[in-house]
Amino acid sequence: MRITPLPEFQSEALLPGQDFAAVERLIRAEAAEHGLDLHSGHGRSIWCAVEQGEFGARKRGDGVLVFARAHRIEALAAMQQAIAEPLARHLPSAAAALRWPGAAEAGRPPANFSFAEVVSAHRLCADFLRLRLAAPDLHRLSGSDSIHFRLVLPAPDDPAPEWPRTGANGQILWPRGDKALHRPVYTVRAIDAGRGWLDLDIFDHPGGRAVGWARRAVPGTRLGLLGPGGGGIPAPGHLVLAGDETAYPALARILESRAGQAGGEVFLLGDHADYPLPRPPGFALHHLPQGAPALCDRLAKAPPAADSQLWMACARSGIEALRALLFGRFGHDRGRAHLAAYWNDKD
Secondary structure, three states: OOOOOOOOEEEEEEEOOOOHHHHHHHHHHHHHHHOOEEEEEOOOEEEEEOOOEEEEEEEEOOEEEEEEEEOOHHHHHHHHHHHHHHHHHHOHHHHHHOOOOOHHHOOOOOOOEEEEEEEEEEEEEOOEEEEEEEOOOOHHHOOOOOOEEEEEEOOOOOOOOOOOEEOOOOOEEOOOHHHOOEOOEEEOOEEEOOOOEEEEEEEOOOOOHHHHHHHHOOOOOEEEEEOOOOOOOOOOOEEEEEEOHHHHHHHHHHHHHHOOOOEEEEEEOOOOOOOOOOOOOOEEEEEOOOOHHHHHHHHHHOOOOOOOEEEEEEEHHHHHHHHHHHHHHOOOOHHHEEEEEEEOOOO
């Protein structure tokens, strides 16, 4: 049952004739896969709470009412997508019936989408490229409650890319086929919304589509920004932070933001550790190039204190092992933890 107030901004859509049990299983699977905070109400409602708000469903007559709620208006579209995308993957007939309010916006860009241009691109260290982007309205990406967003990149050498638009049902319509857009998630490493720029750091690894785009990027290259997309700064206190190279920029943002307010331990799980991380007093940095298995061994011998705030991100297999250890074996409070799979090593 609910014991917290509803987020201020809300949107609902009815799926007539839809079996609630199927939607409930879908939401439970999403929560398990991404380590989300799951809630239920007497078998008639279920929802996932994230930093930006929440998404979920409840029984309504012979159908299901799906809902999206956000603490900030610019995050509402992201919450709608959080429930619409798994519906499209697993219950396509339900997704086809989904009609969010707001048909008057049909044909326009989504509310959480904007264009940006590359200002500069350079090598930050051996394994990372840093890009500075310029855009006129970045305030929605400047909060500490959500430090991630999606790059929206057209296919290489596409002279006339198509961009997302709002459909008559209120959902985001994405180009398909040769016009399909790549939408990787990245961390806002630094931002000055007033001056209209943000920095992001891209892990340079073989085969990455975003890496290939970043290597070709020159000043004036146009792209899209979608977000914010969740994953905020953990609360002050004793922090236990861990991540591989894909999470180094987020670790840097957390350390920078919590300097003087928190302390704890930071575990770097990548092969290399030359990324320029802040080193505020009170934090001990450890390099574990053996990755999540080495971290599991270490935490099994010295579990984090019950009041520690945990923030960890790496490959899916590593996060699954850490969840089993920290939540299953030690019973750590999920409300004091953010464990996220930043990439899938199980395909």
